[in-house]
Amino acid sequence: MKKVQAIIIGGGSAGLAAAVSLKKNGIEDIIVIEKDSEPGGILEQCIHNGFGLQTFKEQLSGPAYAERFIRMAEEANVRILLNTMVTKLSADRIVEYVNPEEGCVQVQAEAVILAVGCYERPRGGITITGTRPSGIYTAGQAQRYLNIDGYMVGKKVFILGSGDIGLIMARRMTLEGAKVCGVAEIMPYSNGLPRNMKQCLEDFDIPLYLSHTVTEVFGKDRLEKIEVMEVDENRNPIPGTEQYFDVDTLLLSVGLIPENHLADQAGIRMDPATKGPVVDDRYMTSVEGIFACGNGLHVHDLVDYVSLQAAKTAEGAAAYLKNGKPQGELRSIRNGNQVSYCVPAAFYPNDPPEKLTVYFRVRTPMDNAELVIRSGDTVIRKLKKQKLLPSVMEEALLLQKDLSGLTDDITIEITEGGK
Amino acid sequence: MYDIVIIGAGITGAMLSWKLSQYALRVAVLEKENDIAEGATMANSAVVHTGYDPEDGTLKAELNVKGAQQYETICQKLHCSYHTVGAYIAACGPEEEKSLDVLAARAVARGVPYDDLSGDEARKREPNLSDQVTRVLDFYTTAVIYPWEVAEACLESACGNGTELHLNAPCRSITPIDGGYLVKTPKGDFRTRYVINAAGVHAEEIHNMVAKAAWHVTPRKGEYYVLDQDAQPIRHIIFPVPSKEKGKGVLAIPTVYGNTLIGPNSDFLDDPDDNGTTDAGLAYVRSNISKTLNNIPLNRSIRTFAGIRPTTTCPDFIIEEVEGAPHFIDAVSIESPGLASSPAIADKVIEILLQSMQPERNPDANMTRKAPVVLKNLSAEERNALIRENPAYGRIICRCEQISEGEIIDCIRKPCGAHTVKGVKKRVRPGMGRCQGGFCEPKVVHILARELGISPLEVVYDSEKSYILERENRV
Numbered sequence: 001m002k003k004v005q006a007i008i009i010g011g012g013s014a015g016l017a018a019a020v021s022l023k024k025n026g027i028e029d030i031i032v033i034e035k036d037s038e039p040g041g042i043l044e045q046c047i048h049n050g051f052g053l054q055t056f057k058e059q060l061s062g063p064a065y066a067e068r069f070i071r072m073a074e075e076a077n078v079r080i081l082l083n084t085m086v087t088k089l090s091a092d093r094i095v096e097y098v099n100p101e102e103g104c105v106q107v108q109a110e111a112v113i114l115a116v117g118c119y120e121r122p123r124g125g126i127t128i129t130g131t132r133p134s135g136i137y138t139a140g141q142a143q144r145y146l147n148i149d150g151y152m153v154g155k156k157v158f159i160l161g162s163g164d165i166g167l168i169m170a171r172r173m174t175l176e177g178a179k180v181c182g183v184a185e186i187m188p189y190s191n192g193l194p195r196n197m198k199q200c201l202e203d204f205d206i207p208l209y210l211s212h213t214v215t216e217v218f219g220k221d222r223l224e225k226i227e228v229m230e231v232d233e234n235r236n237p238i239p240g241t242e243q244y245f246d247v248d249t250l251l252l253s254v255g256l257i258p259e260n261h262l263a264d265q266a267g268i269r270m271d272p273a274t275k276g277p278v279v280d281d282r283y284m285t286s287v288e289g290i291f292a293c294g295n296g297l298h299v300h301d302l303v304d305y306v307s308l309q310a311a312k313t314a315e316g317a318a319a320y321l322k323n324g325k326p327q328g329e330l331r332s333i334r335n336g337n338q339v340s341y342c343v344p345a346a347f348y349p350n351d352p353p354e355k356l357t358v359y360f361r362v363r364t365p366m367d368n369a370e371l372v373i374r375s376g377d378t379v380i381r382k383l384k385k386q387k388l389l390p391s392v393m394e395e396a397l398l399l400q401k402d403l404s405g406l407t408d409d410i411t412i413e414i415t416e417g418g419k
Numbered sequence: 420m421y422d423i424v425i426i427g428a429g430i431t432g433a434m435l436s437w438k439l440s441q442y443a444l445r446v447a448v449l450e451k452e453n454d455i456a457e458g459a460t461m462a463n464s465a466v467v468h469t470g471y472d473p474e475d476g477t478l479k480a481e482l483n484v485k486g487a488q489q490y491e492t493i494c495q496k497l498h499c500s501y502h503t504v505g506a507y508i509a510a511c512g513p514e515e516e517k518s519l520d521v522l523a524a525r526a527v528a529r530g531v532p533y534d535d536l537s538g539d540e541a542r543k544r545e546p547n548l549s550d551q552v553t554r555v556l557d558f559y560t561t562a563v564i565y566p567w568e569v570a571e572a573c574l575e576s577a578c579g580n581g582t583e584l585h586l587n588a589p590c591r592s593i594t595p596i597d598g599g600y601l602v603k604t605p606k607g608d609f610r611t612r613y614v615i616n617a618a619g620v621h622a623e624e625i626h627n628m629v630a631k632a633a634w635h636v637t638p639r640k641g642e643y644y645v646l647d648q649d650a651q652p653i654r655h656i657i658f659p660v661p662s663k664e665k666g667k668g669v670l671a672i673p674t675v676y677g678n679t680l681i682g683p684n685s686d687f688l689d690d691p692d693d694n695g696t697t698d699a700g701l702a703y704v705r706s707n708i709s710k711t712l713n714n715i716p717l718n719r720s721i722r723t724f725a726g727i728r729p730t731t732t733c734p735d736f737i738i739e740e741v742e743g744a745p746h747f748i749d750a751v752s753i754e755s756p757g758l759a760s761s762p763a764i765a766d767k768v769i770e771i772l773l774q775s776m777q778p779e780r781n782p783d784a785n786m787t788r789k790a791p792v793v794l795k796n797l798s799a800e801e802r803n804a805l806i807r808e809n810p811a812y813g814r815i816i817c818r819c820e821q822i823s824e825g826e827i828i829d830c831i832r833k834p835c836g837a838h839t840v841k842g843v844k845k846r847v848r849p850g851m852g853r854c855q856g857g858f859c860e861p862k863v864v865h866i867l868a869r870e871l872g873i874s875p876l877e878v879v880y881d882s883e884k885s886y887i888l889e890r891e892n893r894v
Contacts, residue, residue: 035815035818083814085815085818085821087815087821096799098802098806098813098815098823099813099814100806100810100811100812100813100814101810101813102813103799103802103803103806103807103813104799104802104803104806104813106799119853119854119857119858120854120857122721122722122853122854122855122856122857123722123855124645124720124721124722124723124855125720125721127696127701127720127723129695129696129697129698129701129723130695130696131694131695132694132695132724132881133880133885134879134880134881134885134886134887135885138857140857141856141857141858141860141861144861145861145888146892148861149861149865149875149888150891150892150893151875151876151888151889151890151891151892152888152889152890152891152892153887153888153889154889155889176892215698216695218695220692220882221881221882221883221884221885222884222885222886248889249889259818261649261819261853264649
């Protein structure tokens with residue numbers, strides 16, 4: 001069997017950043033495996049602006065952002081296998097892949113980085129009742145049809161879910177001549193980034209129906225009509241609030257889910273909150289030598305953070321390849337009050353990294369809140385947070401001295417604050 | 420002039436056309452939809468019941484036992500999946516256990532094997548069985564199949580033997596002519612000596628074109644959840660004790676591809692084509708499954724669907740020449756166990772036909788089909804040999820189900836092949852996985868357009884009017 005130092009599964013924003021970072025950290029013998037015919041992943045269909053403000057200090061389109069990383073990868077001599085699908089991953093890091101040229105190949109890697117991305121929750125995941133006509137797409141699917149293939153999917157559109165792709169598509173389809181009749185969001189607040197709410201809905205007078213959802217679809221061949229209802233605080237539709245929209249297209253933007261099939265195969269422990277692998281402060285999963293990054297780890301709000309995070313995963317993998325696993329026991333980083341998840345969720349108190357950024361999300365929008373990081377009863381840090389939104393990924397920075405020698409788990413929680 | 424026109428390309432019409440294709444007969448199958456197996460065959464529990472359930476003295480009892488006995492061989496011949504998983508009929512308490520005694524007695528009389536298990540024994544083998552379950556009949560020869568695959572395989576083989584399949588050909592009228600009938604459809608007129616009515620929920624309309632039916636179709640809807648392949652809460656098919664009113668009840672079924680089906684409910688309908696899911700129906704399924712099973716992860720549902728059973732006011736199958744309409748044969752009222760019975764239903768129809776015709780055998784008839792390539796089931800060496808020959812087998816299109824472009828092309832090019840997105844999905848499964856086609860559907864549209872020599876704008880999801888792309892938008 002062929003052997004390599006590292007295999008990165010996925011050649012999108014996370015995989016490319018991880019590859020560049022591995023090379024920078026002195027790991028030469030690496031392969032990136034990409035299922036599509038081009039590297040870049042979903043960025044290739046995100047032709048709108050707004051990428052790169054953190055990484056490159058300028059506004060780029062998705063393909064332009066991807067191009068920068070593709071160039072960096074080329075300059076670093078990263079080997080990318082295209083049109084190649086990973087079909088199996090085992091706990092001893094044997095990767096089986098298939099492509100038209102080589103057929104079915106097994107390679108053993110000393111380290112594997114999962115950079116597999118996420119998928120969009122489909123209709124079945126939320127159970128909209130009614131018929132099964134054509135005309136119902138996930139927002140990203142409609143985006144691919146429009147931006148890669150060059151086809152509009154419909155004329156009169158309704159969007160369920162205020163996730164960012166849905167908002168971007170509301171604007172994009174309006175600009176291309178479709179009538180977007182509205183966006184329904186089951187929660188009482190938006191799930192998209194504030195800037196997308198403004199630039200994609202408000203600027204185009206597209207109504208947003210908060211605490212509303214699509215309850216039924218109609219149409220035998222193609223979608224003809226949808227039923228929208230207001231929901232109560234338990235997200236149950238309120239009888240008597242039915243509204244009908246005659247639309248031929250329904251876009252679903254109801255959540256992204258890390259793709260975890262390979263992680264499951266390898267027996268990696270998963271976090272039910274992120275739906276991605278549980279990782280330690282080096283971004284290593286519960287299976288030694290297998291690391292995770294990007295939206296396959298947890299769904300990020302901005303691609304810039306995906307690139308940053310993936311580079312850190314690669315640093316963790318490079319350190320592992322040079323020095324092996326850190327010494328000592330793991331301690332957990334726990335979700336406290338109002339925190340829905342933390343990534344990473346574990347650290348090595350005997351061998352902590354210089355800096356550890358913990359990404360987390362809050363459960364509900366809050367103003368004037370206080371973020372408290374504590375270990376047992378000891379408060380490590382308190383921070384004022386003017387505004388917290390579930391749609392915005394938050395960070396908590398921990399330093400080596402904060403973590404070193406801790407005997408208790410760390411809890412990240414929000415105290416005070418309110419609506 | 421055709422010898423036989425079969426109306427309906429569901430499992431009944433498909434199985435019959437396959438069995439008839441061993442004879443030198445001119446046969447046409449007329450289907451009103453844009454693909455085969457679009458009605459009850461499309462959306463059902465996919466179980467080959469072994470025949471312990473139907474009441475004594477019924478056609479259902481006779482044909483179910485006979486049909487189920489043929490299934491495994493048929494699936495081998497036609498290269499279709501057939502998984503013997505076993506069926507547990509789970510009784511909760513003494514009242515329900517009495518019903519098990521009735522089923523056990525029928526099973527003995529009909530030669531259907533089973534084991535009688537205590538609740539505890541059964542729970543050892545099926546850990547999610549509820550604590551309320553006190554006794555279980557294990558019909559261990561019960562199998563699950565992929566109903567569309569069997570229907571498609573039958574028609575593929577039949578078409579290879581010369582049977583004609585006409586899609587989008589709803590039957591508008593049937594009039595007696597000299598020596599038979601004239602069947603009119605938008606796809607042309609068909610003069611035929613015999614007509615077989617296998618029209619499922621539309622059987623009454625067809626029947627009434629030649630004689631007034633003494634029965635009515637009373638369609639019943641059944642709704643189901645489909646769970647992710649990674650959530651496999653059961654190993655056997657789990658039934659509650661059947662009842663007259665609610666039929667076989669809400670079951671859990673481990674399907675041939677690892678997804679678990681949970682359902683169905685049973686609601687009478689006015690509109691025989693109303694296959695939409697409902698809040699009430701799915702709520703019924705949710706609340707009833709918990710009677711027999713614990714820990715069913717309905718939050719891992721990737722899809723819900725509804726199917727329509729062609730129940731009629733007659734409690735039994737109706738398979739007979741229609742009085743006053745010679746050579747017009749009904750194969751109707753085929754509700755459960757119609758799928759399991761279909762080989763024997765076909766035999767029964769042929770028996771009736773042979774009373775008034777003596778067809779020659781077709782010496783060239785090939786009663787099998789080319790085994791489809793399913794890469795997932797092959798070893799690395801076997802896959803590599805195929806990929807060297809045809810690199811399209813090395814290009815994976817569907818990530819969730821790991822379906823290659825080669826397999827998709829095969830299912831489009833073969834006889835009775837796919838020409839819609841749903842047709843491809845039914846035959847080789849891209850879009851059946853957890854992303855439900857989010858990633859692969861655009862690629863499938865592209866492959867269909869290329870293979871069929873049409874524009875992507877002309878590719879449809881299912882029916883002729885179910886377009887996917889509205890217009891080109893190139894700059």
